[in-house]
Amino acid sequence: MNGDIKKSSISARCPVPVDQIPIKEYESMSQSWFYRWGARSLQGYLVPIISLWLLSWLVVGPMAAVSFVPAKLPLQFMISASLGALILPVLALVQLYIGWNHVCDRLSGQSVFYEESGWYDGQVWEKPEEIFNRDRLIADYQVKPILLRLQKTFAALCGILAFSFVTWQFI
Template structure:
Protein backbone atom coordinates (compact mmCIF):
# COMPACT_ATOMS: atom_id res chain seq x y z
CA UNK A 1 0.00 0.00 0.00
CA UNK A 2 1.37 3.40 -0.96
CA UNK A 3 1.63 6.20 1.55
CA UNK A 4 -0.72 9.07 0.96
CA UNK A 5 -0.50 12.71 1.88
CA UNK A 6 -2.68 11.96 4.90
CA UNK A 7 0.00 9.62 6.33
CA UNK A 8 2.30 12.62 6.73
CA UNK A 9 3.59 12.93 10.31
CA UNK A 10 4.71 16.54 9.75
CA UNK A 11 2.59 19.06 11.69
CA UNK A 12 0.18 20.88 9.39
CA UNK A 13 1.85 24.29 9.69
CA UNK A 14 5.27 22.78 8.85
CA UNK A 15 4.19 20.88 5.73
CA UNK A 16 5.87 22.44 2.68
CA UNK A 17 2.62 22.65 0.69
CA UNK A 18 0.92 24.52 3.52
CA UNK A 19 3.95 26.79 3.93
CA UNK A 20 3.71 27.57 0.22
CA UNK A 21 -0.02 28.35 0.42
CA UNK A 22 0.50 30.53 3.49
CA UNK A 23 3.31 32.45 1.79
CA UNK A 24 1.37 32.85 -1.45
CA UNK A 25 -1.61 34.31 0.41
CA UNK A 26 0.30 36.57 2.80
CA UNK A 27 -0.04 40.31 2.14
CA UNK A 28 3.67 40.87 1.52
CA UNK A 29 4.41 37.90 -0.72
CA UNK A 30 1.27 37.84 -2.86
CA UNK A 31 2.43 40.93 -4.78
CA UNK A 32 5.10 38.77 -6.43
CA UNK A 33 2.36 36.65 -8.01
CA UNK A 34 0.69 39.60 -9.77
CA UNK A 35 0.95 40.26 -13.50
CA UNK A 36 4.16 41.98 -14.61
CA UNK A 37 2.36 45.31 -14.97
CA UNK A 38 0.80 45.25 -11.51
CA UNK A 39 4.01 43.92 -9.97
CA UNK A 40 5.98 46.77 -11.55
CA UNK A 41 3.45 49.31 -10.27
CA UNK A 42 3.85 47.94 -6.74
CA UNK A 43 7.66 48.13 -7.01
CA UNK A 44 7.52 51.77 -8.17
CA UNK A 45 4.93 52.56 -5.49
CA UNK A 46 7.26 51.20 -2.77
CA UNK A 47 10.22 53.04 -4.29
CA UNK A 48 8.19 56.26 -4.41
CA UNK A 49 7.21 55.99 -0.75
CA UNK A 50 10.87 55.36 0.11
CA UNK A 51 11.54 58.88 -1.13
CA UNK A 52 9.83 60.18 2.03
CA UNK A 53 12.96 59.15 3.92
CA UNK A 54 15.51 59.39 1.11
CA UNK A 55 14.46 62.83 -0.16
CA UNK A 56 15.22 64.85 2.98
CA UNK A 57 18.53 63.02 3.46
CA UNK A 58 19.53 63.69 -0.16
CA UNK A 59 18.41 67.33 0.17
CA UNK A 60 20.59 67.79 3.25
CA UNK A 61 23.60 66.53 1.31
CA UNK A 62 22.82 68.09 -2.07
CA UNK A 63 20.42 71.06 -1.96
CA UNK A 64 18.05 70.68 -4.93
CA UNK A 65 18.38 74.39 -5.79
CA UNK A 66 22.16 74.04 -6.36
CA UNK A 67 22.72 70.39 -7.29
CA UNK A 68 19.49 69.01 -8.77
CA UNK A 69 21.12 66.09 -10.61
CA UNK A 70 23.14 64.96 -7.58
CA UNK A 71 20.02 65.31 -5.44
CA UNK A 72 18.00 63.11 -7.83
CA UNK A 73 20.74 60.49 -8.14
CA UNK A 74 21.43 60.37 -4.41
CA UNK A 75 17.72 60.27 -3.51
CA UNK A 76 17.00 57.58 -6.08
CA UNK A 77 19.83 55.40 -4.82
CA UNK A 78 18.81 55.90 -1.19
CA UNK A 79 15.16 55.14 -1.96
CA UNK A 80 16.28 51.94 -3.65
CA UNK A 81 17.91 50.67 -0.45
CA UNK A 82 14.53 50.02 1.15
CA UNK A 83 13.38 48.35 -2.04
CA UNK A 84 16.45 46.10 -2.11
CA UNK A 85 15.85 45.04 1.50
CA UNK A 86 12.22 44.23 0.73
CA UNK A 87 13.17 42.29 -2.41
CA UNK A 88 15.76 40.33 -0.44
CA UNK A 89 13.09 39.37 2.10
CA UNK A 90 10.77 38.25 -0.68
CA UNK A 91 13.50 36.29 -2.43
CA UNK A 92 14.65 34.53 0.75
CA UNK A 93 11.07 33.61 1.69
CA UNK A 94 10.31 32.10 -1.70
CA UNK A 95 13.74 30.41 -1.82
CA UNK A 96 13.13 28.76 1.56
CA UNK A 97 9.74 27.40 0.50
CA UNK A 98 11.19 26.26 -2.83
CA UNK A 99 13.88 24.28 -1.02
CA UNK A 100 11.32 22.69 1.31
CA UNK A 101 9.10 21.69 -1.58
CA UNK A 102 11.92 20.44 -3.81
CA UNK A 103 13.63 18.35 -1.15
CA UNK A 104 12.73 14.62 -1.01
CA UNK A 105 12.80 14.85 2.79
CA UNK A 106 11.19 17.29 5.21
CA UNK A 107 12.77 18.26 8.50
CA UNK A 108 10.19 19.15 11.13
CA UNK A 109 9.88 19.73 14.85
CA UNK A 110 7.31 17.81 16.84
CA UNK A 111 7.14 20.01 19.93
CA UNK A 112 10.29 22.14 19.97
CA UNK A 113 13.76 22.70 18.59
CA UNK A 114 15.20 19.76 20.53
CA UNK A 115 13.16 16.95 18.96
CA UNK A 116 13.52 17.40 15.21
CA UNK A 117 12.54 14.59 12.87
CA UNK A 118 12.89 13.92 9.16
CA UNK A 119 10.11 12.59 6.96
CA UNK A 120 10.81 11.09 3.55
CA UNK A 121 8.17 12.14 1.06
CA UNK A 122 6.43 9.47 -1.01
CA UNK A 123 7.05 9.72 -4.76
CA UNK A 124 3.59 11.18 -5.48
CA UNK A 125 4.23 14.01 -3.01
CA UNK A 126 7.71 14.64 -4.45
CA UNK A 127 6.22 14.85 -7.96
CA UNK A 128 3.45 17.21 -6.87
CA UNK A 129 5.82 19.45 -4.93
CA UNK A 130 8.32 19.63 -7.77
CA UNK A 131 5.58 20.59 -10.21
CA UNK A 132 4.64 23.46 -7.90
CA UNK A 133 8.29 24.53 -7.76
CA UNK A 134 8.66 24.39 -11.55
CA UNK A 135 5.43 26.16 -12.53
CA UNK A 136 4.70 28.44 -9.59
CA UNK A 137 7.83 29.31 -7.61
CA UNK A 138 10.59 29.37 -10.26
CA UNK A 139 8.82 32.12 -12.25
CA UNK A 140 8.52 34.20 -9.07
CA UNK A 141 12.20 33.74 -8.27
CA UNK A 142 13.09 34.63 -11.87
CA UNK A 143 10.95 37.76 -11.63
CA UNK A 144 12.76 38.80 -8.45
CA UNK A 145 16.14 38.09 -10.08
CA UNK A 146 15.17 40.26 -13.05
CA UNK A 147 14.12 43.00 -10.64
CA UNK A 148 17.50 42.77 -8.87
CA UNK A 149 19.27 42.91 -12.24
CA UNK A 150 17.24 45.98 -13.19
CA UNK A 151 18.16 47.70 -9.94
CA UNK A 152 21.82 46.81 -10.42
CA UNK A 153 21.67 48.29 -13.93
CA UNK A 154 20.07 51.45 -12.57
CA UNK A 155 22.82 51.74 -9.92
CA UNK A 156 25.43 51.30 -12.65
CA UNK A 157 23.83 53.96 -14.84
CA UNK A 158 23.53 56.27 -11.83
CA UNK A 159 27.18 55.77 -10.96
CA UNK A 160 28.26 56.54 -14.52
CA UNK A 161 26.07 59.65 -14.61
CA UNK A 162 27.45 60.75 -11.22
CA UNK A 163 31.01 60.65 -12.57
CA UNK A 164 30.08 62.37 -15.82
CA UNK A 165 28.41 65.34 -14.11
Protein backbone atom coordinates (compact mmCIF):
# COMPACT_ATOMS: atom_id res chain seq x y z
CA MET A 1 0.00 0.00 0.00
CA ASN A 2 2.81 2.40 0.88
CA GLY A 3 4.37 1.75 -2.55
CA ASP A 4 1.06 2.70 -4.21
CA ILE A 5 0.93 6.00 -2.32
CA LYS A 6 4.56 6.72 -3.14
CA LYS A 7 4.03 5.87 -6.82
CA SER A 8 0.92 8.02 -7.14
CA SER A 9 2.58 10.98 -5.38
CA ILE A 10 5.53 10.75 -7.80
CA SER A 11 3.15 10.54 -10.76
CA ALA A 12 1.24 13.55 -9.48
CA ARG A 13 4.48 15.58 -9.34
CA CYS A 14 5.59 14.55 -12.84
CA PRO A 15 4.46 17.15 -15.39
CA VAL A 16 5.74 15.13 -18.36
CA PRO A 17 2.98 13.85 -20.69
CA VAL A 18 2.56 10.10 -20.28
CA ASP A 19 3.85 9.20 -23.76
CA GLN A 20 7.05 11.21 -23.15
CA ILE A 21 7.99 9.70 -19.77
CA PRO A 22 11.24 7.77 -20.32
CA ILE A 23 10.02 4.59 -18.59
CA LYS A 24 6.88 4.62 -20.77
CA GLU A 25 9.00 5.12 -23.89
CA TYR A 26 11.10 2.13 -22.82
CA GLU A 27 8.02 -0.02 -22.19
CA SER A 28 6.54 0.98 -25.54
CA MET A 29 9.74 0.08 -27.39
CA SER A 30 10.08 -3.19 -25.49
CA GLN A 31 6.63 -4.20 -26.71
CA SER A 32 7.11 -2.99 -30.30
CA TRP A 33 7.57 -5.83 -32.81
CA PHE A 34 10.43 -3.97 -34.50
CA TYR A 35 12.39 -2.69 -31.48
CA ARG A 36 11.87 -5.89 -29.50
CA TRP A 37 14.02 -7.54 -32.18
CA GLY A 38 17.19 -6.15 -30.56
CA ALA A 39 16.45 -7.89 -27.25
CA ARG A 40 15.75 -11.37 -28.64
CA SER A 41 17.95 -14.42 -28.26
CA LEU A 42 20.96 -14.59 -30.58
CA GLN A 43 19.08 -16.72 -33.10
CA GLY A 44 16.00 -14.49 -32.90
CA TYR A 45 18.27 -11.50 -33.47
CA LEU A 46 20.23 -12.92 -36.40
CA VAL A 47 17.32 -14.44 -38.36
CA PRO A 48 15.77 -11.06 -39.30
CA ILE A 49 19.18 -9.67 -40.30
CA ILE A 50 19.85 -12.64 -42.56
CA SER A 51 16.27 -12.56 -43.88
CA LEU A 52 16.59 -8.89 -44.82
CA TRP A 53 19.94 -9.62 -46.46
CA LEU A 54 18.47 -12.47 -48.52
CA LEU A 55 15.44 -10.37 -49.43
CA SER A 56 17.76 -7.60 -50.64
CA TRP A 57 19.35 -10.07 -53.05
CA LEU A 58 16.13 -9.97 -55.10
CA VAL A 59 16.93 -6.39 -56.07
CA VAL A 60 20.72 -6.28 -55.82
CA GLY A 61 21.48 -9.63 -57.45
CA PRO A 62 20.20 -8.69 -60.92
CA MET A 63 21.95 -5.31 -60.72
CA ALA A 64 25.25 -6.96 -59.82
CA ALA A 65 24.75 -9.52 -62.61
CA VAL A 66 24.56 -6.71 -65.15
CA SER A 67 27.89 -5.31 -63.97
CA PHE A 68 29.66 -8.62 -63.34
CA VAL A 69 28.36 -11.54 -65.38
CA PRO A 70 28.24 -14.44 -62.90
CA ALA A 71 29.53 -16.95 -65.47
CA LYS A 72 32.62 -14.87 -66.28
CA LEU A 73 33.29 -13.03 -63.00
CA PRO A 74 31.70 -15.10 -60.22
CA LEU A 75 33.79 -13.73 -57.35
CA GLN A 76 33.20 -10.09 -58.30
CA PHE A 77 29.50 -10.82 -58.70
CA MET A 78 29.28 -12.47 -55.27
CA ILE A 79 31.19 -9.71 -53.48
CA SER A 80 29.32 -6.83 -55.10
CA ALA A 81 25.89 -8.43 -54.65
CA SER A 82 26.63 -9.49 -51.07
CA LEU A 83 27.79 -6.01 -50.08
CA GLY A 84 24.93 -4.32 -51.93
CA ALA A 85 22.44 -6.58 -50.18
CA LEU A 86 23.71 -5.32 -46.81
CA ILE A 87 21.99 -1.97 -47.35
CA LEU A 88 18.55 -3.07 -46.10
CA PRO A 89 19.81 -4.85 -42.95
CA VAL A 90 22.14 -1.95 -42.15
CA LEU A 91 19.29 0.56 -42.45
CA ALA A 92 17.14 -1.55 -40.11
CA LEU A 93 20.01 -1.89 -37.62
CA VAL A 94 20.68 1.86 -37.73
CA GLN A 95 17.01 2.52 -36.94
CA LEU A 96 17.18 0.06 -34.05
CA TYR A 97 20.31 1.75 -32.72
CA ILE A 98 18.90 5.27 -33.00
CA GLY A 99 15.68 4.29 -31.22
CA TRP A 100 17.34 2.42 -28.37
CA ASN A 101 20.02 5.08 -27.98
CA HIS A 102 17.34 7.77 -27.68
CA VAL A 103 15.57 5.83 -24.93
CA CYS A 104 18.87 5.13 -23.19
CA ASP A 105 19.75 8.82 -23.18
CA ARG A 106 16.34 9.75 -21.75
CA LEU A 107 16.53 7.06 -19.09
CA SER A 108 20.11 7.93 -18.12
CA GLY A 109 19.60 11.68 -17.90
CA GLN A 110 18.91 13.49 -14.64
CA SER A 111 16.47 15.77 -16.45
CA VAL A 112 13.81 15.08 -19.07
CA PHE A 113 13.00 17.46 -21.90
CA TYR A 114 9.35 17.28 -22.89
CA GLU A 115 6.82 19.15 -25.01
CA GLU A 116 3.50 20.19 -23.53
CA SER A 117 1.60 20.81 -26.77
CA GLY A 118 4.18 21.29 -29.51
CA TRP A 119 7.79 21.99 -30.38
CA TYR A 120 7.50 25.63 -29.34
CA ASP A 121 6.76 25.08 -25.66
CA GLY A 122 9.40 22.61 -24.47
CA GLN A 123 10.08 22.22 -20.77
CA VAL A 124 12.63 20.41 -18.64
CA TRP A 125 11.73 18.26 -15.65
CA GLU A 126 14.33 17.23 -13.08
CA LYS A 127 13.81 13.62 -12.05
CA PRO A 128 13.56 12.91 -8.32
CA GLU A 129 16.45 10.78 -7.06
CA GLU A 130 14.40 7.56 -6.80
CA ILE A 131 13.11 7.86 -10.38
CA PHE A 132 16.58 8.75 -11.65
CA ASN A 133 18.06 5.66 -9.94
CA ARG A 134 15.32 3.38 -11.30
CA ASP A 135 15.68 4.75 -14.82
CA ARG A 136 19.47 4.50 -14.72
CA LEU A 137 19.26 0.84 -13.65
CA ILE A 138 16.89 0.09 -16.52
CA ALA A 139 19.24 1.86 -18.93
CA ASP A 140 22.30 0.02 -17.59
CA TYR A 141 20.83 -3.48 -17.39
CA GLN A 142 18.14 -3.55 -20.10
CA VAL A 143 19.00 -1.02 -22.81
CA LYS A 144 22.80 -0.85 -22.85
CA PRO A 145 23.18 -4.60 -23.58
CA ILE A 146 20.99 -4.09 -26.67
CA LEU A 147 23.15 -1.14 -27.75
CA LEU A 148 26.31 -3.20 -27.15
CA ARG A 149 24.92 -6.04 -29.29
CA LEU A 150 24.14 -3.57 -32.07
CA GLN A 151 27.64 -2.06 -31.82
CA LYS A 152 29.18 -5.53 -32.10
CA THR A 153 26.99 -6.20 -35.13
CA PHE A 154 28.18 -2.98 -36.76
CA ALA A 155 31.79 -3.94 -35.98
CA ALA A 156 31.25 -7.36 -37.59
CA LEU A 157 29.70 -5.72 -40.65
CA CYS A 158 32.67 -3.34 -40.89
CA GLY A 159 34.97 -6.38 -40.70
CA ILE A 160 33.07 -8.06 -43.53
CA LEU A 161 33.30 -4.86 -45.54
CA ALA A 162 37.04 -4.55 -44.95
CA PHE A 163 37.62 -8.21 -45.81
CA SER A 164 35.61 -7.78 -49.01
CA PHE A 165 37.58 -4.71 -50.05
CA VAL A 166 40.91 -6.46 -49.42
CA THR A 167 39.71 -9.54 -51.30
CA TRP A 168 38.58 -7.33 -54.19
CA GLN A 169 42.13 -5.96 -54.53
CA PHE A 170 43.52 -9.43 -55.16
CA ILE A 171 41.03 -10.66 -57.76
